[in-house]
Amino acid sequence: MSRVDDLIERYAPAGVAYKTIGEVATCIAGATPAKGVPEYWDSGTIPWMSSGEVNKETIFSTEQKITQAGYESCSTRMVPANVVVIALAGQGKTRGLVARTRIALCTNQSLAAIIPGDELIADFLWHYLRTQYHRLREISSGEGTRGGLNLQMIRAYCVPVPPLEVQREIVRVLDAFTELEAELEAELEARKQQYAHYRDKLLLQGGHRWASLGDIGRVAMCKRIFKAETRPHGHVPFFKIGTFGGEADAFISRELFDDYSGRYSFPRVGDVLISAAGTIGRAIPYDGRDAYFQDSNIVWLEHDESTVLNAYLRHWYSVITWPVTDGGTIKRLYNDSILRARIAVPSLDEQRRIVAILDQFDTLVNDLSSGLPAEIEARRQQYAYYRDRLLTFKEAVA
Numbered sequence: 036m037s038r039v040d041d042l043i044e045r046y047a048p049a050g051v052a053y054k055t056i057g058e059v060a061t062c063i064a065g066a067t068p069a070k071g072v073p074e075y076w077d078s079g080t081i082p083w084m085s086s087g088e089v090n091k092e093t094i095f096s097t098e099q100k101i102t103q104a105g106y107e108s109c110s111t112r113m114v115p116a117n118v119v120v121i122a123l124a125g126q127g128k129t130r131g132l133v134a135r136t137r138i139a140l141c142t143n144q145s146l147a148a149i150i151p152g153d154e155l156i157a158d159f160l161w162h163y164l165r166t167q168y169h170r171l172r173e174i175s176s177g178e179g180t181r182g183g184l185n186l187q188m189i190r191a192y193c194v195p196v197p198p199l200e201v202q203r204e205i206v207r208v209l210d211a212f213t214e215l216e217a218e219l220e221a222e223l224e225a226r227k228q229q230y231a232h233y234r235d236k237l238l239l240q241g242g243h244r245w246a247s248l249g250d251i252g253r254v255a256m257c258k259r260i261f262k263a264e265t266r267p268h269g270h271v272p273f274f275k276i277g278t279f280g281g282e283a284d285a286f287i288s289r290e291l292f293d294d295y296s297g298r299y300s301f302p303r304v305g306d307v308l309i310s311a312a313g314t315i316g317r318a319i320p321y322d323g324r325d326a327y328f329q330d331s332n333i334v335w336l337e338h339d340e341s342t343v344l345n346a347y348l349r350h351w352y353s354v355i356t357w358p359v360t361d362g363g364t365i366k367r368l369y370n371d372s373i374l375r376a377r378i379a380v381p382s383l384d385e386q387r388r389i390v391a392i393l394d395q396f397d398t399l400v401n402d403l404s405s406g407l408p409a410e411i412e413a414r415r416q417q418y419a420y421y422r423d424r425l426l427t428f429k430e431a432v433a
Contacts, residue, residue: 246380273328
């Protein structure tokens with residue numbers, strides 16, 4: 036920080052100028068060759084970027100390439116390497132996201148390329164526009180998720196333009212954080228692959244007897260809760276397929292919970308809850324906290340742990356290929372399909388050994404309070420903190 040402060044004091048003691056992007060860069064929108072013309076796409080060599088690829092943040096390659104004929108058939112234009120690309124539109128949270136490129140490419144019409152002039156470094160602009168995500172979405176035309184940015188809005192958007200020496204130092208500092216995050220994410224992916232390898236090796240090893248889940252227990256579920264019995268706020272969260280594994284958006288009364296959990300099927304601490312609709316097969320152990328779960332959509336295997344440990348069963352749920360019925364409005368996993376699934380059943384001591392090994396991997400790659408995910412989140416927060424501090428300037432008085 037002191038190095039940046041010293042540079043600002045030296046090169047911009049009166050403050051930093053803010054200019055519109057149109058004053059310091061060229062903005063170009065892309066286009067898409069006709070999808071139904073094979074000669075525009077088959078064996079293409081020209082990198083063509085779609086809006087969903089901004090999530091990569093730094094672009095070293097594109098998922099699709101077009102041919103010279105495809106390029107000439109539409110209004111897309113080649114842009115050089117080391118520019119900023121911004122999503123003008125896109126599904127969900129895409130609009131307003133930015134990426135920086137490391138190759139020459141062209142884009143579709145939902146992206147705009149910002150090619151900096153002599154006063155602006157592309158990587159500095161990328162870091163700055165990442166802080167402007169919510170503001171860019173606010174100025175988008177239209178309402179809600181269907182809004183969109185356009186070239187006029189981008190050109191009129193004001194950004195700080197500190198001296199190049201300051202920009203380079205800020206990029207150096209912030210890139211150190213993003214590079215560390217990338218290294219951690221690469222390590223996390225490697226550990227996930229390692230976890231999957233040992234999980235499959237340990238669970239699928241030969242020499243153990245096999246049994247269906249129906250031989251081990253029965254499918255259980257909570258008593259049905261009707262919509263009129265829920266409320267948006269309350270004491271006991273009620274989880275449905277859309278909120279299972281996240282934050283509840285519905286609640287039931289304490290009286291109803293005490294009545295139903297006492298008189299009807301209710302999971303024991305450690306029982307592994309399974310999503311039987313929506314995200315099929317998502318498995319989450321019940322932690323004992325007061326909560327109620329949507330009948331038929333969230334179920335568990337009621338069984339005797341003298342045969343199969345719940346902790347062992349949870350790891351098996353991640354390797355079973357569940358037979359999903361694609362009928363009606365949502366996909367479903369029916370009870371009969373759950374009970375027909377087969378698993379290896381070693382001795383309880385062997386189950387405990389397997390669980391101890393796999394739990395260590397699971398914590399390393401999935402636990403948000405420890406392990407690599409926690410470290411990555413900490414680095415992201417650290418990056419955001421320094422990014423916001425480094426990219427906040429006193430504006431020079433004209």
